[in-house]
Amino acid sequence: MDNQEAIRWFETKLAVNATLGFDGPQNDTARLAVKALQEQEEREKGCEYCKGPISKCENHHAIKTPNGWVVETEMRYCWNCGRELAVE
Structure with missing residues (x-):
């Protein structure tokens, strides 16, 4: 279900x-x-922060925010909406 x-x-x-x-x-x-x-x-x-291009590199997620910032972290969940990020 x-x-x-x-x-x-x-x-x-x-x-x-x-x-x-x-x-x-x-x-x-x-x-x-x-x-x-x-x-x-x-x-x-997802949200505007995590629906965009997410890259996985050395256990870090890179998220490009709408204002152009790139956030790299070892997070498993989006800091804004809580969606679990895919591990590639």
Whole structure:
């Protein structure tokens, strides 16, 4: 099951619970899960800092930012959006 399938499953569960008049902590948990999964989906898309050309050289990532700076670091995740950077 991928994130989109999980989101659809939780949203369907919430709709069924609403139809049946069930309201309780399970709905709060489902809403929280949907929000977390949606945030993860957004993070995996990347941002203006990490969607651009990323190079891997000697365990360093080089990211060219929109203002032209080049940042080199040993990070595994984008400092701006949290997306995991690919290791080449």
